[in-house]
Amino acid sequence: MGLTYGYDVYLRPWNVAGALTAVAGLAPPSRDVPPLDVTLPGGERVTLPFTSGFGSEPVDCFGSETLNLDTSLMFPVDDAVRAYAESYGLPPEEGGRVRIGYVYLTVRFRSFLDPGYAALEFWAPTSGISRLFERSASIRQTFTGLAAAVGGVCCQFDRGDGGPGEVCWVSGEADSPPAPSSRQLLPDEAS
Numbered sequence: 001m002g003l004t005y006g007y008d009v010y011l012r013p014w015n016v017a018g019a020l021t022a023v024a025g026l027a028p029p030s031r032d033v034p035p036l037d038v039t040l041p042g043g044e045r046v047t048l049p050f051t052s053g054f055g056s057e058p059v060d061c062f063g064s065e066t067l068n069l070d071t072s073l074m075f076p077v078d079d080a081v082r083a084y085a086e087s088y089g090l091p092p093e094e095g096g097r098v099r100i101g102y103v104y105l106t107v108r109f110r111s112f113l114d115p116g117y118a119a120l121e122f123w124a125p126t127s128g129i130s131r132l133f134e135r136s137a138s139i140r141q142t143f144t145g146l147a148a149a150v151g152g153v154c155c156q157f158d159r160g161d162g163g164p165g166e167v168c169w170v171s172g173e174a175d176s177p178p179a180p181s182s183r184q185l186l187p188d189e190a191s
Contacts, residue, residue, distance in 0.1 A: 003130035004160035006123040007143040007168075010111060011152040013118045017044040019150035020107070023120070024048050026073045026142065028099050038067065041109055050105075066108055071122075072101025073142075080136035084128070100129065117153070123160070133157070144169035 011019060017040055027049040034056040036048045041061050051070045052059050061067050074097035075081055085091070085098045092098055104123040111119035122143065124130040133139055140157070147155035147169050156165030 002127035004123055005130035005133045006121055006158050006160060007133065007140075008122070008154075008156050008158050008165060009120040009143065009147045009150070009152045010113070010117045010154045010156075011120070011147075011150055012116075013042075013109060015151040016040060016107060016109070016118050016120075017046050019120055019146075019152075020046045020048060022146055022150050023071065023073075023105065024050075026071075026146070028072055028074055029094050032072070036069075040067075061109070065110060066106055069105040069107070070101075071103045071105050072099055073103050074099055075136070075142055076138040078136055078138040080132055081138055084132045084136075100132070103129070121158075130160075140168055 009019070020038070024046075031049050033049065033051050036050055036052060036056050037045065037058040038048060038052070039045050039058070039060045039062065041064065043062075048069065050072075052068055054070055059067065074093065074095075076095075076097050077085070077092055081098050081100075084100075090098050090100075102125050104125055106119075106121040106123065108119040108121065111117045113119075124133050134157070144155050146152070152169075153171055154167060155169040156167050158165040
């Protein structure tokens with residue numbers, strides 16, 4: 001099994017609809033798939049330029065613990081993104097950004113760390129994208145900027161190994177030190 005690195009954004013449940021709308025803003029400007037209509041547990045509806053289970057049928061999350069999305073996201077070019085893009089023949093697009101995808105997104109309406117928070121968990125599907133997530137400052141800035149923009153309380157880099165994640169943003173303080181190795185940081189400790 002390959003590497004499964006990712007970024008986790010923790011936020012209050014009432015911010016999920018706005019967060020998903022912000023994630024849609026990171027999608028490529030041209031749609032390769034029909035829009036996906038999602039009804040969230042509280043009844044809010046969002047239309048996204050992604051798929052769920054690689055399909056575009058409407059999704060109703062009433063009574064669900066999670067929402068799984070297959071996304072393609074645009075990231076600004078830095079040395080790591082440029083090297084990745086060149087190795088896969090991905091030209092920069094609008095605004096000098098590069099399309100990376102699939103990036104899997106699991107929305108947990110009640111996070112594992114604290115059920116009073118929701119989590120947006122962005123996962124790399126391949127070892128190559130996992131390494132890119134680890135090496136790219138622009139990708140880290142994209143996810144920490146997303147956390148800040150959507151009322152997040154914490155953003156962490158997760159190596160998917162069951163160990164504590166590396167905290168990379170807490171309540172507006174970029175580049176916070178890594179979480180203590182003895183335990184994971186709870187979202188309510190981050191605010």
